[in-house]
Amino acid sequence: MPSLGADMEAGTLVEWRIAPGSTVHRGDVVALVETEKGIIDVEAFEEGVVQSLIVAPGSRVPVGTPLALFEGDAIEAKVEVQSALAAAQPTRTAPQPALPDRGRRVSPAARARAASVGVELSSVKGSGPQGVITLQDVEHAAAQKSAQPAAVEAARSALRSAIAASMSRSKREIPHYYLQLAMDFSSAAAWLEQYNQARPVPERLLPAVLLIKATARAAAAKPGFNGHCGANGFEASAAVHVGVAIALRGGGLVAPAILDADRKPLATIMRELQDLVGRVRGGHMRSSEIASATLTVSSLGEEGADALYPIIHPPQVAIVGFGSVLERPWVVAGAVAVRPVLNLTLAADHRVSDGRQGAQFLARIRDGLLHPEEL
Amino acid sequence: MSETRGAALEPRILALLAEIAPDIDLAAVHPERAFRDQFDFDSMDLFNFAAALHERFGLDIPQRDYRELTSLVRCAAYLRRKLPEPGGA
Amino acid sequence: MMSYREALREGLREALQKDPKVFLMGEDVGRYGGCYAVTKNLLAEFGAERIRDTPLSESAFVGAGIGAALAGLRPIVEIMTVNFSLLALDQILNNAATLCHMSGGQCPVPLVIRMATGAGRQLAAQHSHSFEGWYAHIPGLRIVAPATIEDARGMLGAALRSPDPVLIFEHIALLNREGELTGAAVDIDKGAIRRPGRDLTVLTYGASLFKCLDAAAQLAAAGIEIEVLDLRTLRPLDDALIMESVRRTHRALIVDEGWRSGSLSAELGMRIVEQAFFDLDAPIARVCTAEVPIPYPKHLEDAALPSVEEIVATARAMVAHES
Numbered sequence: 001m002p003s004l005g006a007d008m009e010a011g012t013l014v015e016w017r018i019a020p021g022s023t024v025h026r027g028d029v030v031a032l033v034e035t036e037k038g039i040i041d042v043e044a045f046e047e048g049v050v051q052s053l054i055v056a057p058g059s060r061v062p063v064g065t066p067l068a069l070f071e072g073d074a075i076e077a078k079v080e081v082q083s084a085l086a087a088a089q090p091t092r093t094a095p096q097p098a099l100p101d102r103g104r105r106v107s108p109a110a111r112a113r114a115a116s117v118g119v120e121l122s123s124v125k126g127s128g129p130q131g132v133i134t135l136q137d138v139e140h141a142a143a144q145k146s147a148q149p150a151a152v153e154a155a156r157s158a159l160r161s162a163i164a165a166s167m168s169r170s171k172r173e174i175p176h177y178y179l180q181l182a183m184d185f186s187s188a189a190a191w192l193e194q195y196n197q198a199r200p201v202p203e204r205l206l207p208a209v210l211l212i213k214a215t216a217r218a219a220a221a222k223p224g225f226n227g228h229c230g231a232n233g234f235e236a237s238a239a240v241h242v243g244v245a246i247a248l249r250g251g252g253l254v255a256p257a258i259l260d261a262d263r264k265p266l267a268t269i270m271r272e273l274q275d276l277v278g279r280v281r282g283g284h285m286r287s288s289e290i291a292s293a294t295l296t297v298s299s300l301g302e303e304g305a306d307a308l309y310p311i312i313h314p315p316q317v318a319i320v321g322f323g324s325v326l327e328r329p330w331v332v333a334g335a336v337a338v339r340p341v342l343n344l345t346l347a348a349d350h351r352v353s354d355g356r357q358g359a360q361f362l363a364r365i366r367d368g369l370l371h372p373e374e375l
Numbered sequence: 376m377s378e379t380r381g382a383a384l385e386p387r388i389l390a391l392l393a394e395i396a397p398d399i400d401l402a403a404v405h406p407e408r409a410f411r412d413q414f415d416f417d418s419m420d421l422f423n424f425a426a427a428l429h430e431r432f433g434l435d436i437p438q439r440d441y442r443e444l445t446s447l448v449r450c451a452a453y454l455r456r457k458l459p460e461p462g463g464a
Numbered sequence: 465m466m467s468y469r470e471a472l473r474e475g476l477r478e479a480l481q482k483d484p485k486v487f488l489m490g491e492d493v494g495r496y497g498g499c500y501a502v503t504k505n506l507l508a509e510f511g512a513e514r515i516r517d518t519p520l521s522e523s524a525f526v527g528a529g530i531g532a533a534l535a536g537l538r539p540i541v542e543i544m545t546v547n548f549s550l551l552a553l554d555q556i557l558n559n560a561a562t563l564c565h566m567s568g569g570q571c572p573v574p575l576v577i578r579m580a581t582g583a584g585r586q587l588a589a590q591h592s593h594s595f596e597g598w599y600a601h602i603p604g605l606r607i608v609a610p611a612t613i614e615d616a617r618g619m620l621g622a623a624l625r626s627p628d629p630v631l632i633f634e635h636i637a638l639l640n641r642e643g644e645l646t647g648a649a650v651d652i653d654k655g656a657i658r659r660p661g662r663d664l665t666v667l668t669y670g671a672s673l674f675k676c677l678d679a680a681a682q683l684a685a686a687g688i689e690i691e692v693l694d695l696r697t698l699r700p701l702d703d704a705l706i707m708e709s710v711r712r713t714h715r716a717l718i719v720d721e722g723w724r725s726g727s728l729s730a731e732l733g734m735r736i737v738e739q740a741f742f743d744l745d746a747p748i749a750r751v752c753t754a755e756v757p758i759p760y761p762k763h764l765e766d767a768a769l770p771s772v773e774e775i776v777a778t779a780r781a782m783v784a785h786e787s
Contacts, residue, residue: 003586036501108742127785132746134746136785137785193439200429201425201428201436208418208419248415249399274422277419
């Protein structure tokens with residue numbers, strides 16, 4: 001079926017003017033074909049004797065369909081070209097970008113992702129075209145990170161150096177003063193025991209939650225201990241974001257914040273603390289959590305020391321320490337009894353607050369812990 | 376799904392530990408020494424561990440029993456006392 | 465159900481019915497019914513004042529169209545194909561595109577020029593061009609490429625409402641394609657995502673759109689989901705839509721029937737680098753016509769033009785990972 005118009009896709013064979021056995025010369029009309037433009041005489045370009053007619057009158061066939069065979073014809077040639085075309089691989093590939101000989105080949109998106117999840121590119125194997133490190137490779141590495149102590153160790157030593165630098169700077173630049181206050185923790189312990197007994201394991205509270213909330217409440221009431229010290233002096237913060245010192249297994253300490261800790265219910269603080277500890281140990285902290293603490297709380301837990309004298313985390317201006325709760329002699333109604341005693345300590349920036357204010361601040365925390373039902 | 380006493384408890388306890396603290400080297404855990412003495416295992420870890428035992432074994436663990444969970448051997452003994460017999464009510 | 469050709473005709477009829485200032489002129493649009501039968505029967509319906517057969521001189525009748533637009537009419541000039549528009553290049557680039565600017569806004573040229581474009585019918589090197597990308601280089605012109613039935617019908621109306629000269633490129637391979645009209649409003653300002661996907665953004669227009677959609681179906685069977693974005697307007701380009709898509713999929717493949725050198729595909733690639741470089745997970749790729757004058761024999765013409773196979777192979781290579 002010939003193409004009889006630029007946009008013709010198919011034509012209808014109306015009538016044959018030849019039959020098998022007819023001799024055809026160049027220019028002879030061999031058939032009538034109907035198209036959008038009307039009925040058209042189809043002329044022969046070849047010469048020869050007709051062997052067979054393939055398409056019957058009345059059939060509509062696409063342009064290019066064989067209509068008749070001449071003696072000695074072969075359709076194979078055409079078929080060959082078609083199959084050659086089908087088998088052809090794209091040879092017109094675009095020039096590949098020249099890749100650097102030295103260094104790693106990383107896609108821009110992968111590089112950005114590696115930075116945000118804390119994956120070290122030197123530890124990632126690139127599986128993209130030409131060995132490029134892609135998003136998929138970085139995400140795979142991030143998922144594997146917690147199961148690879150070696151990579152974590154490298155990150156941890158970097159962390160230790162950072163902590164060392166920060167603590168040194170703090171001790172050098174901030175004039176620390178220290179206060180200590182002991183308290184009878186028995187009412188808090190009893191309240192906690194009662195609270196926890198009434199609830200299944202996943203809903204219970206750790207003592208740390210009481211310490212965080214009591215400190216946060218006290219900080220909301222005494223602004224000189226809650227905020228950042230910068231080039232323009234001290235800026236008190238209206239919000240109280242309590243940094244919680246969390247130890248990393250194998251060494252190192254980070255103190256991400258629980259935001260608005262003074263306003264959150266204890267159960268919420270517990271959940272967030274649990275989530276923070278899990279993420280810190282798994283290496284998935286968010287930068288907003290690290291930078292936003294307005295003061296910090298550090299607790300020894302059951303480590304066994306009476307009191308903890310912490311170092312302020314710049315640019316904060318105070319840090320509250322809680323020693324281990326230990327049975328100690330305590331004066332009750334004029335006689336000595338044995339009570340679980342907790343030592344609260346405060347290290348604060350003497351440029352921003354003084355001992356009298358510090359003592360009041362510690363007293364507020366203690367009072368909060370004496371009435372845990374109000375926290 | 377609640378687990379029962381049937382299979383050996385120690386490997387399952389170790390598996391649970393690995394889930395809550397994936398960075399612990401399980402092969403190096405000494406069965407009788409306190410977890411706290413072998414690797415950093417603080418009150419949060421203990422809490423998560425108790426919560427996982429509660430969820431996996433269907434056991435309510437009162438706070439005063441937490442000290443039974445502090446080493447592998449003690450924890451296994453505690454679970455054996457508390458879990459139902461296999462096939463029993 | 466309507467063909468692209470019929471949709472174009474419907475768009476013309478609507479425009480002619482709505483506004484007496486609209487008229488159509490071009491070679492063989494009247495008595496012959498249009499080289500591609502788009503304007504069949506319009507002469508009978510609207511008369512010789514509204515459907516005007518012109519002499520065989522592109523420069524003359526495009527100039528006349530510019531003059532008519534300057535004088536307050538709304539002419540639709542049909543240039544038989546983009547191949548012949550080259551004879552009216554000076555009129556289009558130096559008059560239609562510039563008069564508004566050069567006159568300080570006093571002489572706007574609200575002209576619509578329709579042209580057939582593209583290859584695939586064995587019309588050989590001089591009659592198979594795709595120059596819409598080239599025209600998209602010129603400030604002062606709007607360039608659109610309707611691919612769907614909806615756009616074939618609706619873009620003309622939107623173009624007539626624009627005060628700028630608008631060039632509409634109608635690919636010849638689409639003329640018999642059939643589809644349903646949805647009746648949705650048609651603009652000439654934005655692109656459209658014809659098939660959403662997650663792994664790769666394909667940017668294309670015109671007849672190549674359907675090759676990309678076919679490729680998408682094949683790739684989906686292999687678990688690769690490509691997003692196919694129909695550019696629709698080539699000047700101005702819908703940067704916002706393009707970048708939103710590329711930022712999401714992190715990979716871009718441009719399929720353009722023009723040649724690659726100094727083309728629309730090069731422009732798109734550069735814009736992506738300018739606006740979304742840090743979101744890319746792989747080098748930008750393109751599938752264009754081979755850098756040769758379009759061949760006449762069918763098998764060579766097919767090999768020169770972008771093919772579904774090549775689009776599929778390129779997309780696969782872009783998302784490939786050694787396992």
